[in-house]
Amino acid sequence: MxxxxxxxxxxxxxxxxxxxxxxxxxxxxxxxxxxxxxxxxxxxxxxxxxxxxxxxxxxxxxxxxxxxxxxxxxxxxxxxxxxxxxxxxxxxxxxxxxxxxxxxxxxxxxxxxxxxxxxxxxxxxxxxxxxxxxxxxxxxCKIDDYVIFGGGAALHQFGRVGKHAFVGGMSAVENDVIPYGLVVGNRAHLMGLNLVGLKRRGFTREQIQAMREAYAYLFGAEGTLRDRVERAAERYAGSPEVMEIVNFIRAESDRAICMPRSERSV
CATH class of the missing domain: 2.160.10.10 (Hexapeptide repeat proteins)
Incomplete structure (x- = not known):
């Protein structure tokens, strides 16, 4: 009753x-x-x-x-x-x-x-x-599955956060956060992959290694992000996790992609 x-x-x-x-x-x-x-x-x-x-x-x-x-x-x-x-x-x-x-x-x-x-x-x-x-x-805003926000974090309107990402406490996030990404800061920047979360969720060593290699490639210094994304789509076509990151970056959005501090958001 x-x-x-x-x-x-x-x-x-x-x-x-x-x-x-x-x-x-x-x-x-x-x-x-x-x-x-x-x-x-x-x-x-x-x-x-x-x-x-x-x-x-x-x-x-x-x-x-x-x-x-x-x-x-x-x-x-x-x-x-x-x-x-x-x-x-x-x-x-x-x-x-x-x-x-x-x-x-x-x-x-x-x-x-x-x-x-x-x-x-x-x-x-x-x-x-x-x-x-x-x-x-x-x-x-659009927040995918298994995302964690630390205390006091804020996401700008029309922002996206991909699945399994982690947003650090007190972060002010102006731009889109890639799947599996880790962002912190004011204004937030990409620190790498959410490795702790990936391990806790049972991703294999091989899956994580593919994502780490792709991350280093995608956010490297050579060429533009757009070019690197297209090359990564060919190079890592066999990794569903990497392709999630690739397709997230490719998707239309009102915001830029959150980048490592050494790079300008594009």
């Missing part, structure tokens, strides 16, 4: 699955959907056209689904979609999409959003992503 605390305010039009727990002083809006096993611990506000996936836990003073922080927003019926098995800690904010960005903000599954982190409007966040405390994700 659904467990709704008597002090909670739940709109009767909200769709609340069985086994949902709504704790003291929570507020749940009319267009909200809470799937099986969701827990709102206390003092949580879930508003807008928001769906919270099964077994997700949301902790006190989180604000989920309120009007996006975009001055161009005019009340369009945009959405916020949150996947399953997520951990959303205190004071986290997540905003729905806007007409200018596809009308939806989407968060994957098995993610952890620690205290006071923010997911901006129209952003897409993959699975198994970790936002440490006070991480700031601007609007229109």
């Amino acid at each position: 659904t467990n709704i605390h008597p002090t909670a305010i739940v709109d009767p039009k909200a769709q609340i699955a069985s086994s949902v727990t709504v704790g003291p002083y929570c507020v749940v809006g009319a267009n909200v959907v809470l799937d099986e096993g969701v827990i709102l611990h206390s003092h949580v506000v879930v508003e807008g056209r928001t769906r919270v996936g099964a077994r997700t836990q949301i902790f006190p003073f989180a604000s989920i689904g309120h009007t996006p922080q975009d001055l161009k927003y005019k009340g369009e019926p945009s959405r916020l979609e949150i996947g399953t098995d997520n951990l959303i800690r205190e004071h986290v904010t997540m905003n729905p999409g806007t007409e200018g960005g596809g009308m939806v903000t989407r968060v994957g599954s098995h993610c952890a959003f620690l205290t006071a982190s923010h997911v901006g409007h129209d952003s897409i966040v993959g699975d198994h992503v970790v936002f440490s405390n006070n991480v700031m994700l601007a609007g229109h």
Whole structure:
């Protein structure tokens, strides 16, 4: 049976699955959907056209689904979609999409959003992503699977971060971060590959060695990055991991690629 605390305010039009727990002083809006096993611990506000996936836990003073922080927003019926098995800690904010960005903000599954982190409007966040405390994700960003942000990191609007990348704490990231990359600093620069993360995720020595060789080649001094990318596509065609990096750099983007400090972003 659904467990709704008597002090909670739940709109009767909200769709609340069985086994949902709504704790003291929570507020749940009319267009909200809470799937099986969701827990709102206390003092949580879930508003807008928001769906919270099964077994997700949301902790006190989180604000989920309120009007996006975009001055161009005019009340369009945009959405916020949150996947399953997520951990959303205190004071986290997540905003729905806007007409200018596809009308939806989407968060994957098995993610952890620690205290006071923010997911901006129209952003897409993959699975198994970790936002440490006070991480700031601007609007229109795309975060792939298994990305980790250190505390206080910030990503510029329209930025991309490829899968298995690591963004160091307090980093201000203006440009796109390649898959498997490690970036730090203000403004953030590419430090190399996220070798610790790769080993923890079970990548083989051969896979890691191919990525290290390709990284050294891609960000070497000879020629332009564009030329090196095309040559790397031929040289490392047999490595799916390297090709992910290559295709990430090739893809259209509003931002430049985050480069090592010795190189200019191009």
